[in-house]
Amino acid sequence: MHKDTILITGGAGFIGSNLTSFLLKNGHKVIVLDDLSRSSTDNIRECYNYSPNFYFVNGSVMDFDLVDRLVNNVDMVFHLAAQVHWEESIDNPVPSFEIHTRGTQNVLEAVRRAMAKKDPLKLMLYASSSEVYGTGQYMPMNEAHPFNPQSPYAAGKAAADRLCSSYHHVYNLPIIILRQFNTYGPNQRMKGYSAVIPKFVSQVLSTSPPTIYGDGVQTKDFHYIDD
Numbered sequence: 001m002h003k004d005t006i007l008i009t010g011g012a013g014f015i016g017s018n019l020t021s022f023l024l025k026n027g028h029k030v031i032v033l034d035d036l037s038r039s040s041t042d043n044i045r046e047c048y049n050y051s052p053n054f055y056f057v058n059g060s061v062m063d064f065d066l067v068d069r070l071v072n073n074v075d076m077v078f079h080l081a082a083q084v085h086w087e088e089s090i091d092n093p094v095p096s097f098e099i100h101t102r103g104t105q106n107v108l109e110a111v112r113r114a115m116a117k118k119d120p121l122k123l124m125l126y127a128s129s130s131e132v133y134g135t136g137q138y139m140p141m142n143e144a145h146p147f148n149p150q151s152p153y154a155a156g157k158a159a160a161d162r163l164c165s166s167y168h169h170v171y172n173l174p175i176i177i178l179r180q181f182n183t184y185g186p187n188q189r190m191k192g193y194s195a196v197i198p199k200f201v202s203q204v205l206s207t208s209p210p211t212i213y214g215d216g217v218q219t220k221d222f223h224y225i226d227d
């Protein structure tokens with residue numbers, strides 16, 4: 001059975017490193033593109049055991065020529081590269097917006113070019129975010145919920161989300177958009193409000209009570225990384 005060669009942008013980050021490990025264990029070849037600005041090669045250390053099926057490129061999705069070369073030699077692209085904390089986007093909004101919009105367009109343009117090959121790409125998956133919806137207007141939320149981004153991070157993710165949708169409709173690219181809600185699991189950083197699960201675990205293991213804000217009856221959706 002043919003195994004695919006897959007490019008993962010942001011593949012040394014929390015979600016990317018777990019995805020890389022999963023794909024390698026299932027016999028696929030994986031190329032990770034990551035500039036390590038918010039991640040670490042420690043997350044993918046064990047992936048080198050799968051050489052030559054694993055290859056790491058220290059670079060950025062902002063480098064179109066690099067992205068174009070890599071996309072031209074793979075079967076699928078999982079685009080996870082992002083500035084991942086909305087708090088950072090408030091302090092420094094311009095690079096946050098650019099990595100989501102121009103970085104995503106670089107990937108999309110490379111995919112569009114690759115589709116002209118004899119053996120075109122099978123799939124591009126874009127990791128969007130539940131932040132594009134803002135505060136829920138109804139429950140349970142679904143894909144039809146209106147966009148209402150409430151931070152520069154969310155606005156950048158929403159713009160990239162809609163850009164992917166437009167490339168799918170105009171160029172018939174095989175794109176799937178995944179809007180994730182509060183993922184937790186191994187390799188997650190202990191930073192930001194989305195890291196509440198590892199913070200709770202750390203507090204409990206240190207015999208401290210978990211810090212709960214509000215009255216404790218509020219709800220939030222979480223999903224484990226393997227799901």
